[in-house]
Amino acid sequence: MVFRRARHVIGEIERTVHAAEGVRASNWPAVGQLMYASHASLRDDYEVSCHETRCRGRNCGAIGIPGGVYGCRMTGGGFGGCAVALVKSDAVVAISKKIAAAYKKENRHRSDDICLASGGGRNGDQGLS
DSSP: OHHHHHHHHHHHHHHHHHHHHHHHTTOHHHHHHHHHHHHHHHHHTSOOOOHHHHHHHHHHHHHTGGGTEEEEEEOTTSTTOOEEEEEOGGGHHHHHHHHHHHHHHHHSSOOOOOEEEOGGGTTOEEEOO
């Protein structure tokens, strides 16, 4: 277990460096793939996942880049189902509806935690219903 946890931490440092490079270059597909890799590492190596976060990751992956989702990863430790997705801004509403519908179908209850960070996160969150 210690080896897998250390592998996650070391890999996460490397992914963060590469993600920063991708953001500077506006290479959103590369940043998204790093987010998915981080999600998988948190799930498999650090073992901080739950059904809800796995559901969100699968749903975002199913939508994919053609549907406007570049990547997704759990956040907040994974024990509660919180995730962050990198999406095309003009597809936020459609993606939010797809994720909410898929989540409700798989979990039999609503997910009310979809929000939009604008201006690179500098302008706060705007809730979507």
